[in-house]
Amino acid sequence: QVTLKESGPGILQPSQTLSLTCSFSGFSLSTYGMCVGWIRQSSGKGLEWLANIWWNDDKYYNPSLKNRLTISKDTSNNQAFLKITNMDTADTATYYCARSGMDYSSYIYYWYFDFWGPGTMVTVSS
């Protein structure tokens, strides 16, 4: 059974760095073909994909957030992380992590997200 769960600070001040953790079970990010992504949802901008990290440590970022994003993983503890620097009120959103990866019956990659965490709300306010 695949589950994911996000955790974060809840509230932080403008210019601070956001650190998010995605704890998951039912799969491993050390397994060939696996991927975890981060997506956020705000009332103003809808759903916005942020970053992906693959089992081989390949990383992809949304260029709209320029150099503010860093994604990483801890395979031994089944966790993925996202840091966003220089947070602004516009970054107030619910942040989700989700799984993507490979269909092992066919060894074909898939890039949609088949399992999502419940999300963690992050408010940026002074």
Next chain:
Amino acid sequence: DIRMTQSPASLSASLGETVNIECLASEDIYSDLAWYQQKPGKSPQLLIYNANSLQNGVPSRFSGSGSGTQYSLKINSLQSEDVATYFCQQYNNYPYTFGAGTKLELK
């Protein structure tokens, strides 16, 4: 970035009715399209992938179609539990992008 234009933004339909939601991509996405359902206070759930493949466990009244730049989600025989917001997502190119959503309500 590939722009995903979803329509309508909101929709009111009766139980048992058939509903169609459209998604238009700004360029050919070669059927690399997913549909998600999101209920209030919950995370999105995958319904359809590769434009027309039904995710395991999703009722067969949901179906997807389309190719190139035009895609649609069809819900046959609308049920009360289908009240939700529906999103499309393209994964043909990074950055992945989503439609703005269609809020489906009961008439």
